[in-house]
Amino acid sequence: DQQVKQNSPSLSVQEGRISILNCDYTNSMFDYFLWYKKYPAEGPTFLISISSIKDKNEDGRFTVFLNKSAKHLSLHIVPSQPGDSAVYFCAASGGTSYGKLTFGQGTILTVHP
Amino acid sequence: KAGVTQTPRYLIKTRGQQVTLSCSPISGHRSVSWYQQTPGQGLQFLFEYFSETQRNKGNFPGRFSGRQFSNSRSEMNVSTLELGDSALYLCASRDREPYEQYFGPGTRLTVT
Numbered sequence: 001d002q003q004v005k006q007n008s009p010s011l012s013v014q015e016g017r018i019s020i021l022n023c024d025y026t027n028s029m030f031d032y033f034l035w036y037k038k039y040p041a042e043g044p045t046f047l048i049s050i051s052s053i054k055d056k057n058e059d060g061r062f063t064v065f066l067n068k069s070a071k072h073l074s075l076h077i078v079p080s081q082p083g084d085s086a087v088y089f090c091a092a093s094g095g096t097s098y099g100k101l102t103f104g105q106g107t108i109l110t111v112h113p
Numbered sequence: 114k115a116g117v118t119q120t121p122r123y124l125i126k127t128r129g130q131q132v133t134l135s136c137s138p139i140s141g142h143r144s145v146s147w148y149q150q151t152p153g154q155g156l157q158f159l160f161e162y163f164s165e166t167q168r169n170k171g172n173f174p175g176r177f178s179g180r181q182f183s184n185s186r187s188e189m190n191v192s193t194l195e196l197g198d199s200a201l202y203l204c205a206s207r208d209r210e211p212y213e214q215y216f217g218p219g220t221r222l223t224v225t
Contacts, residue, residue, distance in 0.1 A: 032212050043203050043216030089156065097169040098212040099146045099161030
């Protein structure tokens, strides 16, 4: 039972263009969502988060959109840079404990110069 | 502030042995969570500790255990190691608010 899904295993984008990474969830108890960036053999790096009371949150080049009715969130990176190439994970928490993150399977983003 | 630190970074053990991994959270963070990352299962939650109490536990066998000390440092232990326990073990800490978890670099465990 995969409660958080990232249906695109990979995404390839040209430098300077927009990268859009998508994530779907099924558990209605989730009310806090996060995006992490990860390199192999390293720990995930926190990028941006959003609470269910909002539908958008921005931080520099990163914007996260939340559509609660569709149980869908997306991460927009504008403009994309080659240094953004990594695996991106969305994660969700809520209900009884915010200490438990449920992760999607990740999307490999490649930004070409 | 210094980030989350984990020791050791790499570990090789033999099937049947036990192992203890250590995590030091960001100063002031009282919650520590542990995760296992494998190619097949992705990132999976093991357990969370807050103020020395286990608050939540993932779907792992009893061979996986943990504890937290009064200074918020945490350890996890895996007994009777199996080949399938080979993974990257990640520790994360957070403050009460906001809810973001900050991860350490991980411990790469290889069971032979």
